[in-house]
Amino acid sequence: MSKLLVALMAVLILASCAPQASTGPASLAVFIPGTLQGSPIYEMLDAGARKAVAEVPGAIVKTIEGGFNQAQWGEQIATLASSGEYRFIVTSNPAMPEIAAAAAKAYPNQKFLILESYSDNPSYATLAYNHRELSYLHGVLGGLLAAERKAPAVLGLIAGQEYPDMNNAIVPGFEEGLKAVSPEGKVEFRVVGNWYDAAKGAELAKGLFDQGVSVVMPISGGANQGVLTAAKASGRAVLWYDTDGYAVEPGVVFGSGRILQDKAAYELVKKALAGTLEYGKPQMVGFQEGYLDYVTDSPTFVQLVPEGPRQKFEAVLADFRSGKTQLEMPLSR
Amino acid sequence: MIPPLVLLQGLTKTWPENGVTACDSVTLEIRAGEVLALLGENGAGKSTLVGLLAGTIRPDAGQVVLEGRTLGIRDRALDCGIALVPQHPPFSPELALWEHAILGDERYRWLGPRAKALLIQELTALAAPWGFQLDWNLSGREAGPLALQRATLTALFRRKPRLLILDEPTAALPGPEAEALLSAVSLWAKREQTAVVFITHKLPEALRWADRIAVMRSGRISAVVTPDQTSLEQLGSLLFPASLVAPLDTDPLPPPAADAPVVFETRGTRADFRLKAGEILGLTSLRGEGAEALEEELTGMSPLPQGCLHMDGHDVTGWDIANLRKLGLSYVPSDRLGRGSSPHSQLASNVIPYRVGQLARRGLLRRHSVREYFQDLKNRYGLAGEAGQRLVTLSGGNIQKLILAREMEQNPRVLILAEPSWGLDLEARRILYGLIRASARRGTAVVLLTSEPLELFEVCTQIGALAGGQLRSLRPASQWTPETLGRVLLGLDS
Amino acid sequence: MNRRTNPLASGIGTLVALGLALGLAVVLLAVLSPNPAGALRAFFWGPVSSGLAWGNLLNQALLLSLTGLAASLAFGAGAFNLGGEGQTYTGGLAALALTLVLPVAWGWGGILAALLAGVMAGALLGGLSGWLKVRFEADEMITTFLLSASAVPFVNAVMTGPGIGAAQSMLIQSRPAPEAFWIPGLLAPSNLHVGILVAVPIVVVFAVLVNHTPWGYRLRLMGRNRDFARYAGISTGIYALVPLGLSGGLHGLAGALGVLGTQHSLVQGFSAGWGWNGIAVALIARSNPWAVLPAAALLAFLDQAGRSVVLQGQFPFQLSALFQACILFFITARRLHGRPL
Structure with a gap:
């Protein structure tokens, strides 16, 4: 029996020694630094890329999940x-330019499409989102909600980890938005330490709620779920950062921002496949360009946020959409 | 004639590990309503016989016939009606007594509170006529050995046994409890027309409670008598017959000079002695009566509970074996495979632990020098096996020879041997005793701890007998006879 | 001689288990992959299909040799070192922290010092368990594991903290070590580097030490039968503590090499699995240092093969761990049909 297995093994090994095909139709790898499941931002990336690929006959796309170990992504x-x-290798994550640098250097013919990042590396085509604008709007809504509840003007922000965009753009933007409503407002910032520990997220949220915080915004991947659970138990409000989250926990999520990652991915990949994509020229997009938005047409939003604050908020939002108000996104290299 | 309740026919069992025939075609009748006492010294084969009866050991030949029905391999003895209470009933400190009662009972798959209550009720009812007051909810640890024994007994009665076997049931019992127990089982046997077999070392007990007494020697039943046909003295001599002492080596050892220094001595301990170079001191007791403890205490494996130990003039009380070895002590342990060797290592590896430093050249232990050392040892001591062989593949006797060679090669000042001839056949024993004598001739002081009194007469220059954990009498070998020794061991004399 | 005692027979037994394991792998791939042929090609050919692949394979094989040797040393002496993960991670932290404070002019001296720091950190962790065992008879299986489990969050906290954390990085990692302390790489951009090659002489040295010296003899005796070792006068204290310390030290070295040679900074979770896989290597090698190199190579191949399959989109990500577990299960089996392997 074992001899048979060994023979089978040998045959298979020999058969699989065929050389790789290197020519053929355009093919794309979508690399997910994490998993698709539970990461809307990556699901959108994947969806957008596939949509673009579907329009080009013969083009192939493969999605590869990289798992949570950052040390292995490189x-x-x-x-x-x-x-x-x-x-093309398509991926999304502010750390990706750094991580892929060695590979880009070793394989100069490889092109990378990296969303959610900003780099002038000639192998990369990058697109960064103006997080400051997005979190500013969240701050405005948060401030309005806190005032409505007669709660202190303190908002909570729970992040998966600290990184430059978070520290330099998202947190300050959040606070600015809050201060626009309540000048004495403050943001309480907490860090989970990873992108999956829901229990820790719940713990941190509860701590904030005990301090009197009434609105919290989690940006922590899988740990967001824990924050939702804690908020539901305490009857507090949650702002959902970059996707439509009203249905995730009805009655708890009061506002949802949106990063149109699927649109960005679709357009980037389409250009890449058509050969019209420019590399080494990083782009920064925000509300005006149509890649950031806020979900205000949801019945839940209308229901949860009272008329007064809602109208104030929508006015601010309109300014951003039209480009009347613009904020500069600090670039940290 | 009424057929016996249980008939043992030609039961034979040889242990493959050491080739010893523990039971040699044993045939015995056990009658309904009787209490049979089984006597015999250690190694006589009692435990094996009892194991064969109770079905825990499979015989090489022979059978057990219970009430006319021959028990087959697939029959579970307990289900058929043969119940055994071992000397140390298996117990778990955590499990409650009622849980012990149903250990291994396949009928219990799910025990709800109601079933448990019924069980405890049943057990209490069973225990009552015996006068056992047991709290069945106590854990094994809390209950204590006496309660455990009673619980085990009661639990066995649930199975309505026809034959009850008790292995040294009164070993740990004080007088009144021992009486009560034996009286109770005796009445039970008569009343129910069942039978009881009990193993004991206590001759008076056998005479008082047994209807018949069977004596085992070397795997055979050497005698079956009734109490009125015999006496204490006769039983003693049946157990330790003078005729079996036929010395294998008649070269007498030269006695040490009167002013020769004392090499090894103890003071204030359970067994005080003063040993000179070239002497061979034999210390013996019945099982559990003190000789086993001596092994641990004299070799530094366990601390001396009291008193002091001196070696070559140094006070070595409390010294660990490592340090004692440095002073010149060698030790052949009773646990050959657990302590005396590394069973899965090679033979060569097993003989070099004290020599590795010397055998290494420039820090490296060359394989061939190790093998050469083993070969040398093999030639001089007549060892079996090849250097690269695993130790477990040798027979018990050969393993013991190897261990002995290794220990003696150190040319020790003091050599302690514990149960060295256990499991060895006559030939191997002959060689063993020869080696011990050779060692003594070279000036080693030898202490031989054994529970086989007869081997003392083979080699020892002095013999000490322990009973009840203490040394009762220490005399030169020439001043002992097997009967007098037996009497001291049995606690009849001191 | 029976099969259990014949080394040749037990080697064949391992091969049989390996054959079964690979057979299971093939079945899993065929059943669960959308493209079985592609999956098989990715599995067997992927790990050796390019310079990059070779580099990663060699690097992992050598790293696993170190941790496998570490585990073998402990097991061989009868001690269970389950703290490899924490010892490796702490070793990496110690090495990196030292590079941040040493003067750059030290160059290679600095690298050696940092590696030594890694060894010491791991050795301290392992030795602590050894000491607890000698002094309090604390079960080292538990203490090594618990110490390691608490070391990991400790290192996580320190590595992102003030002075060490890299605030400018998008990754959870420490500041990079100064370039002067970077161990030169090989087969870029693979993980391989010059430093890891030291694993080979280290394994050889220990193989000789363990199998051919008095010290090694006593160590192995402790592993074979502790009671006999004590009876023979071997110091059970020293031979309990030293193997655990050495084991921890080797783990720490692996962590230090990983940090200084591959990423040049401490990235969170970089050494995940090195400790446990080291134990797997030791099990395959039956705790014999001579067998550690081939066993590590085998395990590294299986690991890379599994990753290659996932990376080529031929296998769902979550199942790769299951896949590895099945293979390990077979390889460490000791009995087949009741007969010893």
Whole structure:
């Protein structure tokens, strides 16, 4: 029996020694630094890329999940690049330019489409979102809600980790928005330490609620769920950062921002496949360009946020959409 | 003639590990309503016989016939009606007594509170006629050995046994409890027309409670008598017959000079002695009566509970074995495979622990030098096996020879041997005793701890007998006879 | 001689288990992958398909040799070191922290000092368990595991803290070590570097020490039968403490090499799995240092093969761990049909 297995093994090994095909139709790898499940931002990335690929006959796309171990992403990207199989590697994460640098250097013919990042590396086409604008709007809504509840003007922000965009853009933007409503307002910032520990998220949220915070915005991946649970138990409000989250926990999520990652991915990939994408020229987009938005047409939003604050908020939002108000996104290299 | 309740026919069992025939075609009748006492010294085969009866050991030949029905391999003895209360009933400190009662009972798959209450009720009812007051909810640890024994007994009665076997049931019982127990089982046997077999070392007990007494020697039943046909003295001599002492080596050892220094001595301990170079002191007791403890205490494996130990003039009380070895002590332990060797290592590895430093050249232990050392030892001591062989593949006797060679090769000042001839056949014993004598001739002081009194007469220059954990009498070998020794061991004399 | 005692027979037994394991892998791939042929090709050919792949494979094989040797040393002496994860991670932190304070002019001296710091950190963790065992008879299986489990969050906290944390990075990692202390790489951009090659002589040295010296003899005796070792006068205290300390030290070295050679900074979770896989290597090698190198190579191949399959989109990500577990299960099996392997 074991001899048979060994023979089978040998045959298979020999059969699989065929050389790789390196030419063929355009093919794309979508690399997810994490998992698709439970990460709307990555699901949108994947959806947008696939939509663009579907429009080009013969083009292929493969989605590869990289898992949560950040230390391995570099190795994985390098392996994808070294295979020469993908004309484009599409991914999204502010850390990706850094992580893929070695691979880009070693395989200069590999092109990378990196969303949610800003880099002038000639191998990359990057698109960054103006997080300051987005979190500013959240801050405005948060401040209005807190005032409505007669609660102190303190908002909570629970992040998966600290990183430059978070520290330099999102947190200050959040506070600015709050101060626009209540000048004495403050933001309480907490860090989970990773992107998946829901229990820790719940713990941190509860701590904030005990302090009197009435509105909290979680940006912590899988840990968001814990924050929702704690908010539901305490009857507090949650602002959902970058996707429509009203249905995730009805009655708890009061406002949802939106990063149109699927639109961005679709357009970037479409350009790449058509050959019209410019590399080495990072783009920054916000409300005016149509890649950031706020979900105000949801019946839940209308129901939960009283008329007065709602109208004030929508006015601010309109200014951003029209480009009348613009905020500069600090770039940290 | 009424057929016996239980008939043992030609039961034979040889242990493959050491080739010893523990039961040699044993045939015995056990009659309904009787109490049979089984006597015999250690190694006579009592435990094996009892195991064969109770179905825990499978015989090589022979059978057990219970009420006319031959028990087959698939029959579970307890289900058929043979119940055994071992000397140390298995117990778990955590489990409650009622849980012990149903250990291994396959009928219990789910025990709800109601079923448990019924069980405890049943157990209490069973225990009552015996006068056992037991709290069945106590854990094994809380209950204590006496309660455990009673619980085990009661639990067995649930199965309505026809034959009850008790292995040294009164070993740990004070007088009145021992009486009560034996009286109770005796009445039970008569009333129910069942039978009881009990193993004991206490001759008076056997005479008082047994209807018949069977004596085992070397795997055979050497005698079956009734109490009125015999006496204490006769039983003693049946157990320790003078005729079996036939010395294998008639070269007498030269006695040490009167002013020779004392090499090894103890003071204020359970067994005080003063041993000179070239002497062979034999210390013996019945099982559990003190010799086992001596092994641990004299070798530094356990601390001396009281008193002091001196070696070559140094006070070595409390010294660990490592340090004692440095002073010149060697030790052949009773646990050959657990303590005396590394069973899964090679033979060569097993003989070099004290020599590794010397065998290494420039820090490296060369394989061939180790093998050469083993070969040398093999030639001089007549060992079996090859250097690369795993130790477990050797027979018990050969393992013991190897251990002995290793220990003696150190040319020790003091050599302590514990149960060295256990499981060895006659030939191996002959060689063993020869080696011990050779060692003594070279000036080693030898202490031989054994529970086989007869081997003392083979080699020892002095013999000490322990009973009840203390040394009762220490005399030169020439001043002992097997009967006098037996009497001291049995607590009849001191 | 029976099969259990014949080393050749037990080697064949391992191969049989390996064959079964690979057979299971093939079945899993065939059943669960959308493209079985592609999956098989990715599995067997992926790990050796390019310079990058070779580099990663070699690096992992050598790292696992170190942690496998570490685990073998402990097991061989009868001690259970389950703290490899924490010891590796702490070793990495110690090495990195030292590079942040040493003068850059030290160059290679600095690298050696940092590696030594990694060794010491791991050795302290392991040795602590050894000491607890000697002094309090604390079960080292538990203490090594608990100490390691508490070391990991400690390192996580320190590595992002003031002085060490890299505030400008998007990754959870420490500041990078100064370039003077970077161990030169090989087969870029793979993980391989010059420093990890030291694993080979280290394994050889320990193989000789364990199998051919008096010290090694006593160590192995402790592992074979502790009671006999004590009876023979071997100091059970020292031979309990030293193996655990050495084991921890080797783990720490692996962590230090990983930090200084591959990423040049401490990235959170970089050493995840090195400790546990080291134990797997030790099990395959039956705690014999001579067998550690081939066993580590085998395990590294399986690991890379599994990753290659996932990376080529041929296998769902979550199942790769299951896949590895199945393989390990077979390889460490000791009995087949009741007969020893």
